[in-house]
Amino acid sequence: MAKNKGPRRPKAETPKGFRDYFGAEVTARKAMLDRIAAVYHRYGFDALETSAVETVEALGKFLPDVDRPNEGVFAWEEDSDWLALRYDLTAPLARVAAQYRNDLPTPYRRYAMGPVWRNEKPGPGRFRQFYQCDADTVGAASVAADAEICAMLSDALEEVGIPRGDYVIRVNNRKVLNGVMEVAGLSGDDKEAERGIVLRAIDKLDRLGVEGVRALLGEGRKDASGDFTKGAGLVEAQAEVVMGFMDALRESGAETCARLRELVGESQIGAEGVAELEEIADLLAAQGYGPDRIIIDPSVVRGLGYYTGPVFEAELTFEILDEKGRPRQFGSVAGGGRYDDLVKRFTGQAVPATGVSIGVDRLLAALAAKGRLEDAAQGPVVVTVMDRNRMADYMGMVNDLRAAGIRAEMYLGNPKNFGNQLKYADKRQSPVAIIQGEDEAARGVVQVKDLILGAKLAQEASLEEWKSQPAQVEVSRADLVATVREIMGRHG
Amino acid sequence: MAKNKGPRRPKAETPKGFRDYFGAEVTARKAMLDRIAAVYHRYGFDALETSAVETVEALGKFLPDVDRPNEGVFAWEEDSDWLALRYDLTAPLARVAAQYRNDLPTPYRRYAMGPVWRNEKPGPGRFRQFYQCDADTVGAASVAADAEICAMLSDALEEVGIPRGDYVIRVNNRKVLNGVMEVAGLSGDDKEAERGIVLRAIDKLDRLGVEGVRALLGEGRKDASGDFTKGAGLVEAQAEVVMGFMDALRESGAETCARLRELVGESQIGAEGVAELEEIADLLAAQGYGPDRIIIDPSVVRGLGYYTGPVFEAELTFEILDEKGRPRQFGSVAGGGRYDDLVKRFTGQAVPATGVSIGVDRLLAALAAKGRLEDAAQGPVVVTVMDRNRMADYMGMVNDLRAAGIRAEMYLGNPKNFGNQLKYADKRQSPVAIIQGEDEAARGVVQVKDLILGAKLAQEASLEEWKSQPAQVEVSRADLVATVREIMGRHG
Numbered sequence: 001m002a003k004n005k006g007p008r009r010p011k012a013e014t015p016k017g018f019r020d021y022f023g024a025e026v027t028a029r030k031a032m033l034d035r036i037a038a039v040y041h042r043y044g045f046d047a048l049e050t051s052a053v054e055t056v057e058a059l060g061k062f063l064p065d066v067d068r069p070n071e072g073v074f075a076w077e078e079d080s081d082w083l084a085l086r087y088d089l090t091a092p093l094a095r096v097a098a099q100y101r102n103d104l105p106t107p108y109r110r111y112a113m114g115p116v117w118r119n120e121k122p123g124p125g126r127f128r129q130f131y132q133c134d135a136d137t138v139g140a141a142s143v144a145a146d147a148e149i150c151a152m153l154s155d156a157l158e159e160v161g162i163p164r165g166d167y168v169i170r171v172n173n174r175k176v177l178n179g180v181m182e183v184a185g186l187s188g189d190d191k192e193a194e195r196g197i198v199l200r201a202i203d204k205l206d207r208l209g210v211e212g213v214r215a216l217l218g219e220g221r222k223d224a225s226g227d228f229t230k231g232a233g234l235v236e237a238q239a240e241v242v243m244g245f246m247d248a249l250r251e252s253g254a255e256t257c258a259r260l261r262e263l264v265g266e267s268q269i270g271a272e273g274v275a276e277l278e279e280i281a282d283l284l285a286a287q288g289y290g291p292d293r294i295i296i297d298p299s300v301v302r303g304l305g306y307y308t309g310p311v312f313e314a315e316l317t318f319e320i321l322d323e324k325g326r327p328r329q330f331g332s333v334a335g336g337g338r339y340d341d342l343v344k345r346f347t348g349q350a351v352p353a354t355g356v357s358i359g360v361d362r363l364l365a366a367l368a369a370k371g372r373l374e375d376a377a378q379g380p381v382v383v384t385v386m387d388r389n390r391m392a393d394y395m396g397m398v399n400d401l402r403a404a405g406i407r408a409e410m411y412l413g414n415p416k417n418f419g420n421q422l423k424y425a426d427k428r429q430s431p432v433a434i435i436q437g438e439d440e441a442a443r444g445v446v447q448v449k450d451l452i453l454g455a456k457l458a459q460e461a462s463l464e465e466w467k468s469q470p471a472q473v474e475v476s477r478a479d480l481v482a483t484v485r486e487i488m489g490r491h492g
Numbered sequence: 493m494a495k496n497k498g499p500r501r502p503k504a505e506t507p508k509g510f511r512d513y514f515g516a517e518v519t520a521r522k523a524m525l526d527r528i529a530a531v532y533h534r535y536g537f538d539a540l541e542t543s544a545v546e547t548v549e550a551l552g553k554f555l556p557d558v559d560r561p562n563e564g565v566f567a568w569e570e571d572s573d574w575l576a577l578r579y580d581l582t583a584p585l586a587r588v589a590a591q592y593r594n595d596l597p598t599p600y601r602r603y604a605m606g607p608v609w610r611n612e613k614p615g616p617g618r619f620r621q622f623y624q625c626d627a628d629t630v631g632a633a634s635v636a637a638d639a640e641i642c643a644m645l646s647d648a649l650e651e652v653g654i655p656r657g658d659y660v661i662r663v664n665n666r667k668v669l670n671g672v673m674e675v676a677g678l679s680g681d682d683k684e685a686e687r688g689i690v691l692r693a694i695d696k697l698d699r700l701g702v703e704g705v706r707a708l709l710g711e712g713r714k715d716a717s718g719d720f721t722k723g724a725g726l727v728e729a730q731a732e733v734v735m736g737f738m739d740a741l742r743e744s745g746a747e748t749c750a751r752l753r754e755l756v757g758e759s760q761i762g763a764e765g766v767a768e769l770e771e772i773a774d775l776l777a778a779q780g781y782g783p784d785r786i787i788i789d790p791s792v793v794r795g796l797g798y799y800t801g802p803v804f805e806a807e808l809t810f811e812i813l814d815e816k817g818r819p820r821q822f823g824s825v826a827g828g829g830r831y832d833d834l835v836k837r838f839t840g841q842a843v844p845a846t847g848v849s850i851g852v853d854r855l856l857a858a859l860a861a862k863g864r865l866e867d868a869a870q871g872p873v874v875v876t877v878m879d880r881n882r883m884a885d886y887m888g889m890v891n892d893l894r895a896a897g898i899r900a901e902m903y904l905g906n907p908k909n910f911g912n913q914l915k916y917a918d919k920r921q922s923p924v925a926i927i928q929g930e931d932e933a934a935r936g937v938v939q940v941k942d943l944i945l946g947a948k949l950a951q952e953a954s955l956e957e958w959k960s961q962p963a964q965v966e967v968s969r970a971d972l973v974a975t976v977r978e979i980m981g982r983h984g
Contacts, residue, residue, distance in 0.1 A: 010549045012590035015575055018543035020588055026539035041892050044872035044901030044920075045516035051510035051621045052544060052577075053566070057502040074545070074575070076568035078611075083507055083566070085544075096512055100503035105919040106912075107905050115544065119570075121858050124549040129543045140904035144883050148904070286884035287891050346504040367832050382534035391777035394601060399779050402534050409536030412640070420598075426892035428536075429599040 017100055017122025018129055024377040029364055031374050031451055032160050033113050033133060036358065039156045040135045041113035043148065048110040049091040052117075056082035058095045060345055074119045076225070085117035089134045089357070090342070098346035104413030107139035113360075127361075138343070143276045146171075146310040146338055147283040148355045153334055153356050154293045160363065161372035166318045167333075170297035173277050174304050174312045174337070176260050177202075178247045179270015184238040197232035198242060199305040205246060248298040253281045256296045276310060281370065312356065313355045320369045330366055334358040354395075379428030380406040381484055385415035386437040393441065397434055397480060404481045406488070423424025425451060431491060432484050436477075445474050448483045452491045507613025510621055511688055512785055516869040523866050524652050525605050525625060528850065531648045532603035532627045535640065540602040542584040544609075548574035550587045566611045566620075577609035581849070582625045582834070589630045589845075590838035599631035619853075628847025630835070634766045638802040638830055639775040640664075645848050646785045647807055652855065653864035658810045659825075662789035664803045665769050665960070666796050668752050668831070669694075671762010672737040673754065676730040689724035690734060691797040697738060697793070699834055709734055736805045740790040743781050745773045748788045768802060799829030804848065822858050826850040855925045869918030873900040873976055877907035878929040883935065889926055889972055896973045898980070917943060923983060924976050928969075942976050944983045 014020060021029070037047070056075055068402050075084035081309035086092050089112045097108055111380035113133040122128055137145045150169050157167050181187055186195050201208075201216035208216070215221035217239040218453065233241070244263050250256040257278050264270025277296050284294050300313050316330035336356030343351040381401055383394045394410045401408035411421045425433045437445040475483045513521070529539070567576035578584050581604045599843055605625040614620055629637045629645065642661050649659050659670055678687050693700075693708035700708070707713035709731040712723035736755050742748045749770050756762025769788050776786050792805050808822035828848030835843040845876070859865050873893055875886045886902045893900035903913045911917055917925045927939040939969060947962035967975045 009838055009840065010552055011547070012550060012592070013547065013589075014543060015545055015547050015573070018545055020543065020592075021539075021541040023538040026541045030539075042897070042899050044874075044899060046515040046871075046920075047513075047522075048515075049513040049518045051506060051512065053502070053507055053510055053609070053621065055505065055507050058504060060502055074568065076566065081507070095504050095506075099506070105916050107916075109901070109904075117545070129545065131929075137904055141906070142883070142904055144887065144902065145811050145904045148887070157909075282883055283887055287887055322950050346501055348501065379538075382536075391634075392775055395636065395640070395775055395779055405534070407536060409601070410636065410640075412601075412629055412634055412637045414633070424597050424599075428538075475788075 006395075017127055019149055024373075026066070028367075028373045029131065029360065032367065033131075033360065035159045036133055036156045037111065037113065039152060039159050043135075043152045043155075045111040045135050048093070048096065049088075049114065050086070050096060050112070051087055052115070053083050054086050054092060054095065056084045058346075059084055059086065059091050062268050072119055074117050085336075087118055088116050089114070090136070090339075090355070092357075093134075093136055093138070094342040094346065094447075095353050097343045097351065101343075101347065107145070108134075109137045111135040131360035134296060134355055134357040136352040136353055139351055140354065141352040143279050143310060144283055146276075146312070147280045149336060149354055149356050150280070150294050150312050151284060151287060151289050153290055153312065153336075153358075156358070157314060157363075161367055162316065162363075162368065166370075167314055167316050169312055169314045170299040170300040171277065171280060171294060171295040172296075172298050172304065173273040174307050174309055174311060175269050175273025175276065176264060176298065177245060177273075177304055178474060179264035179267035179273055179310075180241055181269040182270060183265050184234065184241040186232075186234075186238070194232045194234070197230075198234075201232065202242070202246060202301045203303075203305050205299075210243070210246075213246070214239060214243060231317070246299050246301060253277075253291060253296040256298065257281070259304055260298060280310060283300050301336055302332070303335055306339065308340045309338030310354070311335075311337035314358075316366050318370070330369065331362075332359070333363045333366060349379050370376065376431075378407070379425070379430040381406055381409065381432045381434065382412045382421070382427075382430045383426040383434040384418065384421045385411050386418070386435065388415060390436075390441065393436070397436075397446070397477075400481050401484060402484065406481070406484060426455075431488050434480065434484075440474070444477050446477055446480055448473050448475055448480070448487065450487045453487075467477045496609045509612075509619055511619055514864075520859075520865045521623065521852065524856060524859065525623075527651045528648045529603065529605065531644060531651050535627075535644045535647075537601045537603040537629075538583070540588065540604050541606065542578070542581075542588060542604070544577055545575050546578050546584060546587065546588065548576045550838075551578065551583050552586075564611055566609050578768055579610055581606070581624050582609050582628070582831075582847070584628075585628055585630070585847075586834040586838065589835045589843065593835075595841065599629050599637070601627075601629045604629040623852035625852050626847055629844055630845040631843055633844040633845070635771050635802060636775055638768075638804070639772045641802050641828060641846055641848050642772070642786050643776060643779060643781050645804070645828075645850075646781060648850070649806060649825075649855075653859055653862065654808065656784060658862075659785075659804045659806055659808050661804055662788060662792040663769065663772060664788075664790050664792040664796065665765040666801055666803060667761050667765025667768065668790065669737060669765075669796055671756030671759035671765055672733055674759040674762060675757045675983050676726065677731040678724075678726075678730070685722045686726070686765075689725075694734070694738060694793045695795075695797050697791075700740075700855055702735070705738070706731060721918075729950060735931040738791055738793060745769075745783060745788040748790065749773070750808065752790060758811060759877050765801075772802060794824070795827055795829055796833065800832045800847070801830030803829035806850075808858050810862070822861065823854075824851070825855045825858060830860065841964065862936075869921055870899070871917070871922040871963070873898055873924045873926065874913070874917040874922045875900065875902045875926040876910065876917075877903050878910070878927065879933070880907060882928075885928070889928075889938070889969075892973050893976060896977065898973070898976060918947075920980040923980050926972065926976075932966070936969050938969055938972055939978065940965050940967055940972070942979050945979075 073084045073087050075082050115129050115131050116132050150171060154169055158164060181195055201213045205213050212221055216231045217234045218231050220229055222228045248256055250259055257274055261276045264274060269476045281296055300311060300314055305309050314334040315330055315332050318330055319327040320330050322328050334356055338351055338354040340352045342353050383397045385394055398408045398410050411424060431452050433449040433451055440446055449472045457471055515678055524710060537924045565576045565579050567574050607621050608624050609621050646661055650656060673687055693705050697705050704713055708723045709726045710723050738749045740748055742751055749766055751768045756766060771787055792803060794805055795803050805824055806826040808826050810822055811819040812822050814820050826848055830846040832842055834845050834846045875889045877886055890900045890902050923944050925941040925943055932938055941964045949963055
């Protein structure tokens with residue numbers, strides 16, 4: 001029998017796949033989202049915040065690539081209803097657009113930012129709660145709405161600190177692919193299975209490469225483990241048309257569109273798609289968004305299966321080092337497109353819509369890699385406690401600093417061990433510590449300790465430097481605020 | 493047999509007890525939280541954002557007044573674990589303080605703001621998801637930490653727009669009540685049941701009034717429906733001591749403390765509590781937080797059962813009209829206190845902690861009642877579409893406006909019906925609409941329509957005013973931005 005160790009204590013742990021965000025992790029994300037929100041707002045989009053919880057019925061279809069109902073979401077039963085945490089910000093938008101359709105303006109333009117939840121197997125760097133940041137125009141059929149989203153995405157990236165030249169927004173169009181399918185003889189109702197295989201194959205271009213996709217368009221593909229995936233069974237000529245679509249990128253947008261026009265031949269939907277791409281390119285060019293920012297690029301295949309018209313993806317083009325130290329392009333940070341069937345499942349009426357979603361964590365990681373995160377890590381000035389009976393004096397110093405807009409606090413732990421107070425200031429990354437013992441109080445002075453300089457001197461200074469740059473100065477109590485401000489200004 | 497009406501459509505509805513927030517509802521709350529966060533930050537508190545989901549084990553005890561485990565929270569089973577949405581921001585803080593105890597600075601000072609969820613019966617104005625906004629100092633036994641929280645709460649209220657004189661922060665102390673219990677002969681282990689009844693009774697002072705509480709201290713109380721609640725069975729002298737505690741508020745803090753000192757008599761814990769209140773009052777007075785902002789008030793009983801030392805409550809003292817048009821005080825918008833057992837359930841070690849929670853929705857309602865909400869409702873300037881073939885020109889106008897920092901958009905709906913475009917601008921609360929038809933384009937001019945003036949004239953203008961203040965002006969395309977800016981400036 002196990003020895004009784006008293007009542008079992010609960011484990012202090014975040015649930016698997018969830019994490020906590022501390023200090024600068026929170027404020028840096030918030031600063032980035034604030035900047036994006038300002039761009040969205042300037043473009044005329046209104047904020048919307050739906051609740052985290054939706055009925056499973058309203059959420060409707062779940063994540064792509066998930067077969068079991070409820071899989072992929074956190075859901076629970078209440079009375080006879082099922083409720084669930086939202087898995088993205090688009091499904092709640094569809095519900096809102098349907099629920100308030102008589103009250104909302106048409107088009108309805110909203111932005112939303114907040115956490116979403118996915119009930120997936122957690123893995124390294126994969127979390128089950130993460131932020132999204134979306135903007136959508138619901139009820140606008142014009143591709144001017146798509147062009148605007150691309151321009152806005154470009155502005156947002158530059159606004160948060162991704163310089164021009166370090167990103168590119170690629171635009172493709174599902175209708176062109178549909179046209180290509182027609183040309184390849186895959187348009188009839190009886191060809192739905194083949195079309196499905198083709199869509200899934202090109203959606204895997206990133207992962208499988210050109211040859212893998214080519215194999216899936218033909219007989220099929222055997223993967224490294226020996227598993228065989230049946231292909232679409234296209235003959236050479238058919239497959240070449242599809243492959244040509246993904247390889248149609250040319251020097252200029254005009255040349256790319258010309259090549260696409262060749263590929264879609266007589267297909268009406270294909271021609272429509274090419275015309276849309278041309279119109280988007282023209283609108284953007286007229287506003288000064290040239291190919292240095294936004295390009296027509298048929299090699300963008302992500303999301304082609306999901307969207308119904310134009311598709312866009314923002315990619316960061318600078319290199320970072322991967323976990324093995326090899327340089328690689330940073331890659332995608334945002335994507336979106338046109339989806340016209342979103343509201344229909346509620347109302348029966350098709351409502352054209354287009355939008356974009358920014359991957360908040362990836363964009364934050366990109367800013368961190370570029371050294372563009374605002375440094376919000378600086379801790380408060382710490383007023384140490386030398387004499388328990390003079391708390392009011394110390395709080396008075398803190399007060400004066402705060403009144404001058406300087407972040408400050410009195411040490412509130414047990415003041416007995418003075419070393420702990422300085423350790424605390426270090427841990428908080430405090431720029432300055434204030435010390436006033438009995439002797440200083442009697443003389444009306446305080447010691448102001450420059451902790452940033454102190455740390456630097458401790459690491460690298462010679463004896464001469466140490467002497468010539470004292471990291472601690474004694475000043476009159478009346479000069480406290482001015483001295484602290486001067487030191488903080490010196491460190492920027 | 494019912495007629496087959498095709499596939500059943502899902503209902504577009506928020507789940508019961510949840511709601512959506514639109515436009516200014518989102519941005520006004522955000523602006524308020526940003527201001528509060530700035531105060532918390534200046535005081536030296538760091539941001540913390542935990543995930544919405546916790547293990548039921550870590551959440552531990554649930555809401556007060558709820559008996560069944562899991563009642564009051566949204567919970568679901570995963571593998572053999574139970575997960576739940578957090579019901580407040582304090583339970584996750586306790587988990588974090590225990591989980592990262594070796595890495596966090598001591599004291600650990602954090603603020604947190606975000607939604608919490610309660611699985612309660614929804615009612616009018618009662619929602620199952622709402623915001624909280626907390627700040628806590630964990631690991632500080634000194635009442636200077638409590639005094640600081642009170643000062644910070646005062647600053648935060650003024651910062652968001654509650655003027656001095658319109659609020660008061662009341663401070664009480666659980667230890668004084670414990671002392672009073674001792675004096676009333678209720679201190680032994682065998683008196684736990686009576687103490688529980690007394691605590692619950694005084695916690696109901698708001699609801700039951702003095703006489704109701706008095707009855708519960710004695711034999712018991714019969715409510716309006718005839719139900720009888722058994723009382724603590726105190727004799728007259730005992731009950732008087734307890735009632736005296738709730739009625740000890742005097743003209744000045746010093747007098748109140750003197751009266752409390754009488755009431756706690758020889759009780760050591762009681763004397764300690766009174767000394768704490770005195771120290772808090774002294775510290776606050778030394779920093780200039782006088783009784784116009786923060787007072788010692790033993791009539792604050794809310795939370796006395798929950799907290800272990802000082803307890804604070806912020807009340808708004810101005811009057812609003814209730815749903816029946818009768819004036820009443822706005823009431824409580826924030827509360828907090830000292831709770832020393834929070835981390836103990838995880839680690840076995842008591843960790844002193846104190847903090848405050850602001851009721852975000854109530855404070856927002858108060859600001860709205862005072863007309864202090866930032867008016868974020870203004871819509872974008874709408875550039876109308878008179879000619880589908882000149883989208884690029886219209887987008888160019890929008891671009892110029894946005895580049896000048898003016899919120900603007902092109903009408904993206906179907907442009908066929910011009911009336912719909914102006915209706916859209918109205919619905920968006922747009923200040924200005926821009927119109928350029930073929931004729932204007934040929935002449936290089938635009939029509940700029942002042943929609944705010946237009947609405948005013950339509951409501952109240954005489955014919956002369958109508959003529960003398962044209963709500964629409966024609967200006968050169970080059971003057972578009974300057975004209976719009978001038979009109980918007982005129983309306984503030």
